Amino acid sequence: MATETNDTATEAKAAAPADTKQERKRALITGASAGIGEEFARQLAKRGYDVVIVARRGDRLDKLASELKEGGTDAEVITADLSRPEGVTAVVERLEKGDIGLLVNNAGFGTNGEFAQLPVDRELMEIDLNIRALTQLSHAGLGPMKKSGAGAIINVASTGAYQPVPYMSTYAATKAYVLSFSEGLHEEAKGYGVTVTCLCPGATRTEFQEVAGIGEDGIPGFLWMSAEAVVEKALGAAKSGSAIVTPGLLNKLTANLPRFTPRFAVRKISGAMFKRAATKE
Numbered sequence: 001m002a003t004e005t006n007d008t009a010t011e012a013k014a015a016a017p018a019d020t021k022q023e024r025k026r027a028l029i030t031g032a033s034a035g036i037g038e039e040f041a042r043q044l045a046k047r048g049y050d051v052v053i054v055a056r057r058g059d060r061l062d063k064l065a066s067e068l069k070e071g072g073t074d075a076e077v078i079t080a081d082l083s084r085p086e087g088v089t090a091v092v093e094r095l096e097k098g099d100i101g102l103l104v105n106n107a108g109f110g111t112n113g114e115f116a117q118l119p120v121d122r123e124l125m126e127i128d129l130n131i132r133a134l135t136q137l138s139h140a141g142l143g144p145m146k147k148s149g150a151g152a153i154i155n156v157a158s159t160g161a162y163q164p165v166p167y168m169s170t171y172a173a174t175k176a177y178v179l180s181f182s183e184g185l186h187e188e189a190k191g192y193g194v195t196v197t198c199l200c201p202g203a204t205r206t207e208f209q210e211v212a213g214i215g216e217d218g219i220p221g222f223l224w225m226s227a228e229a230v231v232e233k234a235l236g237a238a239k240s241g242s243a244i245v246t247p248g249l250l251n252k253l254t255a256n257l258p259r260f261t262p263r264f265a266v267r268k269i270s271g272a273m274f275k276r277a278a279t280k281e
């Protein structure tokens, strides 16, 4: 009992650097021009964080920054393409200033369709953004956090991380990487006072489906969550020091299904869903 209380207290302390250390109350969020990332920026601003927001569409970031500034938040904009080395370098340089207490690696996209027919350049761009940029930014963020013995990282994966997904093969594989990588970092970083949490959302109403070319009709209405609810769960989980958060009861069930179902059956079920969801063959 005593051990449990002590562990909880240690994790909570590690997870809430920005709430306990005034000077580190600044978050950097990638992919903040839309969807889940924009919602992270809004909810963090409401919780008293200053924010650095990153994406390619600078006009959207500028608009969000002006809105947040009106509410008293210091909002900095970095317009960067994180699928390109120079875009990642710009954000690495910002992280190296050492004042970011919470890093949200959220920028990402998916592609839907038969792999052999998808343009390979876009598949590689997906790997560069979902894996390469997230890895490099986690490294750049962790350096100063480790030095100060405080900080938190939220890496955004997906329920697709829990099993292979035919017709979204590259996407699911990138998210499996994010989940495994983040769990590894979680164990390493809690030793020096930093929390790493992996967020695994299911279907969430954002621009994601349009970008991925997934027909929304293929996903039943009851499976959808709002970005607001997803981000609330994520911030709560990071604050309590969790390694993984999968918001929504149905998503939790989906995430656990592969543990109790033969792998060939899991592949068939997920493949059938996403073959149907593809808007183009």
Ligand SMILES: NC(=O)c1ccc[n+]([C@@H]2O[C@H](COP(=O)([O-])OP(=O)(O)OC[C@H]3O[C@@H](n4cnc5c(N)ncnc54)[C@H](OP(=O)(O)O)[C@@H]3O)[C@@H](O)[C@H]2O)c1
Pocket: 030, 031, 032, 033, 034, 035, 036, 037, 054, 055, 056, 057, 058, 080, 081, 082, 083, 084, 106, 107, 108, 109, 110, 129, 156, 157, 158, 159, 200, 201, 202, 203, 204, 205, 206, 207, 208, 209, 211
């Ligand atoms: N929505 C879902 O159903 C769902 C489910 C599971 C996981 N996720 C994950 O949640 C995260 C956020 O997605 P979302 O649902 O909020 O989708 P979204 O509405 O399409 O937003 C994606 C964000 O990523 C940014 N982004 C895309 N490519 C970029 C690049 N090359 N460089 C920099 N930023 C880039 C976009 O900004 P710009 O276009 O302005 O660059 C945008 O701000 C992603 O990692 C996604 O895989 C989403």
